[in-house]
Amino acid sequence: MGNSNTAAAPAPAAVNSDRGWRALFAQLLRTRHGSLGAGILIVMALVALMAGMIAPFDPLQQTQTSLSPPTAEYLFGTDNIGRDVFSQVVYGARSSLFVGLGAALAALLVGGTIGILAGYFQGPVEAVLMRVVELFQTLPVIILVLCAVALFGSNFWLLIAAVALAIWPMEARLVYGQYIKLRDREFIAAARVADLSTAHIMFREILPNAIQPVIVQVALDASIAILIEAGLGFLGLSDPDMVSWGRLLFVAQDYMDSAWWMSLFPGAAICLAVVGLNLFADGLNEVIDPRSGGATGGLQ
Amino acid sequence: MLRFVGRRALYAIPLLFAIVVLMFSMLHLIPGDPVQALVGDYPVPPAYRAAIEEKYRLNDPFLVQVSNYLVNIAQGDFGFSYQNQRAVLDLILERAPRTILLASVSFGLAIPLGMLIGILTGTTRRPGVDKFWTTTALIAYAIPTFWLGQLFVMFFALRLGWFPTQGIGPLVSRAQGFAWLMEKLRYLALPVLAFGIHEGMRIARIMRASVVDTLSQGYIITARAKGLSRGQIIRGHVLRNSSLPLVTIAGYAFGSALGGAVLLETVFTWPGLGLLLVDSIRLRDNMTVVGVVIFSAVAVVVMNLVVDLLYAALDPRIRTMG
Numbered sequence: 001m002g003n004s005n006t007a008a009a010p011a012p013a014a015v016n017s018d019r020g021w022r023a024l025f026a027q028l029l030r031t032r033h034g035s036l037g038a039g040i041l042i043v044m045a046l047v048a049l050m051a052g053m054i055a056p057f058d059p060l061q062q063t064q065t066s067l068s069p070p071t072a073e074y075l076f077g078t079d080n081i082g083r084d085v086f087s088q089v090v091y092g093a094r095s096s097l098f099v100g101l102g103a104a105l106a107a108l109l110v111g112g113t114i115g116i117l118a119g120y121f122q123g124p125v126e127a128v129l130m131r132v133v134e135l136f137q138t139l140p141v142i143i144l145v146l147c148a149v150a151l152f153g154s155n156f157w158l159l160i161a162a163v164a165l166a167i168w169p170m171e172a173r174l175v176y177g178q179y180i181k182l183r184d185r186e187f188i189a190a191a192r193v194a195d196l197s198t199a200h201i202m203f204r205e206i207l208p209n210a211i212q213p214v215i216v217q218v219a220l221d222a223s224i225a226i227l228i229e230a231g232l233g234f235l236g237l238s239d240p241d242m243v244s245w246g247r248l249l250f251v252a253q254d255y256m257d258s259a260w261w262m263s264l265f266p267g268a269a270i271c272l273a274v275v276g277l278n279l280f281a282d283g284l285n286e287v288i289d290p291r292s293g294g295a296t297g298g299l300q
Numbered sequence: 301m302l303r304f305v306g307r308r309a310l311y312a313i314p315l316l317f318a319i320v321v322l323m324f325s326m327l328h329l330i331p332g333d334p335v336q337a338l339v340g341d342y343p344v345p346p347a348y349r350a351a352i353e354e355k356y357r358l359n360d361p362f363l364v365q366v367s368n369y370l371v372n373i374a375q376g377d378f379g380f381s382y383q384n385q386r387a388v389l390d391l392i393l394e395r396a397p398r399t400i401l402l403a404s405v406s407f408g409l410a411i412p413l414g415m416l417i418g419i420l421t422g423t424t425r426r427p428g429v430d431k432f433w434t435t436t437a438l439i440a441y442a443i444p445t446f447w448l449g450q451l452f453v454m455f456f457a458l459r460l461g462w463f464p465t466q467g468i469g470p471l472v473s474r475a476q477g478f479a480w481l482m483e484k485l486r487y488l489a490l491p492v493l494a495f496g497i498h499e500g501m502r503i504a505r506i507m508r509a510s511v512v513d514t515l516s517q518g519y520i521i522t523a524r525a526k527g528l529s530r531g532q533i534i535r536g537h538v539l540r541n542s543s544l545p546l547v548t549i550a551g552y553a554f555g556s557a558l559g560g561a562v563l564l565e566t567v568f569t570w571p572g573l574g575l576l577l578v579d580s581i582r583l584r585d586n587m588t589v590v591g592v593v594i595f596s597a598v599a600v601v602v603m604n605l606v607v608d609l610l611y612a613a614l615d616p617r618i619r620t621m622g
Contacts, residue, residue: 135322139593139596139597142556142562147593151327231563235578253567256450256465263450263454264451267443267450270444270447271444278438278441278442
């Protein structure tokens with residue numbers, strides 16, 4: 001990553017117009033992974049948005065029967081105090097998807113900014129910023145988030161910030177790598193000669209050319225964020241007023257001997273969301289960088 | 301080579317220093333009151349509060365506390381856990397071997413498993429095999445380890461009764477020799493399986509990508525032109541060259557695991573560092589929290605150093621560059 005690429009290749013066509021994005025999405029839907037991933041994500045987003053219409057019960061409302069196994073009325077059974085697990089899983093999609101997306105975007109903002117600054121400016125700025133990134137990468141992620149949440153509380157927005165805290169260094173490294181690769185290319189030198197402003201070069205010249213792998217990383221980050229959110233919920237550290245899949249598993253931990261359904265369905269929901277995001281990222285990668293994608297290697 | 305090691309080691313010191321200061325600053329921002337946490341839900345007598353504050357020097361200025369703490373750490377004193385009424389270092393030394401055992405056995409399973417699947421899927425001529433394992437790895441990687449742990453407990457421990465549901469051993473054990481080992485293994489089996497499968501699938505994904513990349517290199521074509529057999533090429537060229545990215549990622553993951561597999565240890569009530577950290581956070585036992593975090597950071601830094609050395613050993617180009 002550290003070597004600068006001075007090859008005189010022309011700047012690749014950047015996807016910066018509205019039509020470019022639409023074409024990209026259409027291409028994405030033509031890949032097998034991409035269409036499957038996008039399908040899963042769209043269904044999940046719809047479930048989260050229309051939770052009130054889909055869930056037969058209020059997720060916090062106690063029904064007549066506690067610890068009921070799955071039946072026609074309670075599709076996923078009921079929990080220890082009689083809440084309908086299906087309704088909880090449906091409402092839980094909101095918390096997980098929101099934290100996943102929010103944390104990934106926050107990480108993009110923070111990591112992206114730092115990556116751009118470190119990648120564009122050489123010398124001390126680069127050195128200091130990359131040492132900070134390294135510091136955050138040295139601490140084990142879950143421990144970092146755990147301490148942050150334990151210290152500052154589990155308010156919903158703080159939760160997003162804490163999860164973002166864990167994933168921004170990856171984003172920073174990637175953007176940084178893209179920038180040092182591009183900063184010595186000829187079209188950038190040309191822009192300097194043309195006396196364009198630093199901000200213009202950073203955001204209008206380099207950014208469009210650097211952004212594609214970053215988008216893939218955002219999708220992967222969102223999947224990691226969902227896993228971290230689930231982990232925090234499982235430790236009982238998520239916002240107690242929000243229904244979340246991780247929190248359902250935290251409650252299920254005490255009823256493993258009597259209610260397998262309390263653990264099975266929320267966990268499966270987490271898996272589905274993470275698989276969906278990973279497939280989506282795979283598909284994107286395939287479209288952006290056709291060499292990498294589903295190409296099967298094979299030693300003949 | 302020795303200079304290379306020395307430079308990397310020196311590099312780790314400011315990093316550790318920064319981590320200690322960062323952790324200490326974070327702890328200072330907490331709203332909670334450690335004296336109150338110590339007493340519980342009772343009013344604190346002023347005289348007692350004064351005595352505690354005096355004893356643990358809670359009222360010193362922030363910088364004085366940090367520098368005192370750094371000096372103490374340098375002397376091997378990680379402070380005192382007033383929740384456990386024991387020295388933090390004792391607690392860590394008691395818990396660490398259990399976490400190291402869990403992590404080592406899990407990675408001992410995960411690394412060969414992942415490499416095998418990665419090489420198989422990367423080199424296979426049958427797309428069906430590749431597709432099957434790639435899909436399996438994708439799904440297995442999406443499963444949170446703690447949920448996999450719950451499923452294992454519900455199925456293998458509660459339904460089939462093959463393994464204990466939690467802990468590291470029976471309260472009283474008279475088993476010796478081989479029987480003792482088998483007993484330990486029964487307790488290890490489920491957490492290791494959950495951890496090993498997750499990490500193994502991650503390694504498999506990285507290994508596959510790396511193998512595919514290696515296969516596109518010119519020297520593979522040369523090797524084939526020389527008439528080497530499939531097995532010879534895989535053993536002689538693919539295996540070693542594809543392992544480099546694996547060393548970095550597995551090394552970092554192992555380092556993190558040494559700091560405590562927090563979620564997994566919670567599922568199985570495995571009394572290692574991870575569980576100690578979670579309990580200490582709940583009880584606001586700050587000295588212990590900082591101690592465990594520093595320990596995990598050291599584990600990661602040391603593992604990164606080991607990774608660098610392994611890298612240099614595997615790839616001579618790195619040695620000559622440094």
